[in-house]
Amino acid sequence: MLSKSKFILGQQCHKSLWLSTKGFEPTNPMDESSKDRLRAGDQVGDVAKELFPHGREIEYLGSDFQKMCDLTSNAIDAGETTLYEASFIEKGVFIRVDIMNKTSKGWDIYEIKSSTRLISYHKEDASLQWHILQSVKGLKLNDAFVVTLNNSYLRDGDINPAKLFTKHLLTDYVESNLHEIEKQLEDIKLVSISNNEPEVSIGAQCKKPHSCDYLDRCWPKSTKENNSVFNLYKLNLDKKLDFYNQGITSFEQIKPDTKLSLTQQNQIKANEIKKPIINKSKIQTFIDSVEYPISYFDFETFTDAVPLFDGQRPHMQMPFQYSLHIQKDAKSNIDSDKEHFEFIASIKEDPRRAIAESMLQNIPKSGSIMAYNQSFEKNCIKSLADHCPDISEDLLALNDRFIDLIDPFRSGGYYHHEFKGSFSIKKVLPAVCPNDKKLDYKNLDINNGLMASSAYKKMRGLSEDQRISMRKKLFAYCWLDTYAMYAIYIKLLEIVKT
Numbered sequence: 001m002l003s004k005s006k007f008i009l010g011q012q013c014h015k016s017l018w019l020s021t022k023g024f025e026p027t028n029p030m031d032e033s034s035k036d037r038l039r040a041g042d043q044v045g046d047v048a049k050e051l052f053p054h055g056r057e058i059e060y061l062g063s064d065f066q067k068m069c070d071l072t073s074n075a076i077d078a079g080e081t082t083l084y085e086a087s088f089i090e091k092g093v094f095i096r097v098d099i100m101n102k103t104s105k106g107w108d109i110y111e112i113k114s115s116t117r118l119i120s121y122h123k124e125d126a127s128l129q130w131h132i133l134q135s136v137k138g139l140k141l142n143d144a145f146v147v148t149l150n151n152s153y154l155r156d157g158d159i160n161p162a163k164l165f166t167k168h169l170l171t172d173y174v175e176s177n178l179h180e181i182e183k184q185l186e187d188i189k190l191v192s193i194s195n196n197e198p199e200v201s202i203g204a205q206c207k208k209p210h211s212c213d214y215l216d217r218c219w220p221k222s223t224k225e226n227n228s229v230f231n232l233y234k235l236n237l238d239k240k241l242d243f244y245n246q247g248i249t250s251f252e253q254i255k256p257d258t259k260l261s262l263t264q265q266n267q268i269k270a271n272e273i274k275k276p277i278i279n280k281s282k283i284q285t286f287i288d289s290v291e292y293p294i295s296y297f298d299f300e301t302f303t304d305a306v307p308l309f310d311g312q313r314p315h316m317q318m319p320f321q322y323s324l325h326i327q328k329d330a331k332s333n334i335d336s337d338k339e340h341f342e343f344i345a346s347i348k349e350d351p352r353r354a355i356a357e358s359m360l361q362n363i364p365k366s367g368s369i370m371a372y373n374q375s376f377e378k379n380c381i382k383s384l385a386d387h388c389p390d391i392s393e394d395l396l397a398l399n400d401r402f403i404d405l406i407d408p409f410r411s412g413g414y415y416h417h418e419f420k421g422s423f424s425i426k427k428v429l430p431a432v433c434p435n436d437k438k439l440d441y442k443n444l445d446i447n448n449g450l451m452a453s454s455a456y457k458k459m460r461g462l463s464e465d466q467r468i469s470m471r472k473k474l475f476a477y478c479w480l481d482t483y484a485m486y487a488i489y490i491k492l493l494e495i496v497k498t
Ligand code: SF4
Pocket: 012, 013, 014, 015, 016, 200, 201, 202, 203, 205, 206, 207, 212, 213, 214, 215, 216, 218, 219
């Protein structure tokens, strides 16, 4: 029996479908943030039921597909006009429809998505549902919709489902897609019962619409090497695949007349000589823009698909934590006990006012505020200012003082072959400041922003003791983000002096 999710998987890649159907362990299983997205999907699905309240829910009964279908057909026979998770088996495919609502013209079907925009695979999803439902005897269909979140919805009191969601009418699309779906379904069914692993080359389908669970099984190990064309700075996936398909897998194989950006040229050269490419004057330009005291500053944020607080939009970045290291002057080293401030908001309330007030209290009134990729921090501050109009002027004034530590790297001041085509702090720090345990993200339980966001949201369901332990881990992570900036900046100062 094929499910809708297997069909969607098969549309992305026959091999991935085959591996999954045959029970091969994923080599790249879902991480915490992907699981978070799934949980968000369930939550959005529950709220969407309020679009058509008082419907009949068809219970999920695991592998007892026929029972779920029987319950659905009994509910329809009993005159129910709104069904949640209505279940059907036709053409060897089992589907559950998020919402079905009966109108005078027939049943409308609704597929609920937790994203804020309509994506092409959503349309394929609706097309399959439509295709299968067409075969259900006695079921008259009217319209097909995909329902997404409306990202301009600002919560104000109780959630208003009619405003939280946007309905996309797709009847014409799913009708026009019937023949194509039928064809794909036949192919996918054959793949799923075949004993032979399909031969599929790596390609764009490995990353879109979802990153495949079997990447490490199919992608050659060499694609992770420093000199792989897959690590070329800012080269889009199609161009990387073009190289790969021409047999060009490493920098050494790139033809001399190939057009490359300055950063890509630096990357190739640094890799060849195994030494950093340094342009002191570009680093010096950055250093000259710095004013003491320096506030090394970093936010952590979370997002909720369904806003929890008034003034929150779906998937809006909500700052809940910051770390701040202060370096008084060029001669001072930072003492983390005395010159470090940190804050994590209570999970019981909207974090924005508390974090905004704490920042204003602790960030020095003058000097540069140094961030790594400043646009994120500055956008967070803008949204805090919108939320706290009485202190917005002070908050927005902070944005005028930001400088970005990524600039000397992006502008070509320093390239190390270990960057692997990325200027993220997680790549830059170990290359610029190697062999320092204090500066190693790998030693932390929480070691990236998505994990931090997940951990904070997880605290909502934890006991007080568990929350204390989680807060410690979050503090340790954010502390390193700002101390890392200090360590990198000191290194840049050393480089221009030598
Ligand atoms: S990694 Fe790519 S080729 Fe391999 S199974 Fe996944 S999508 Fe298919």
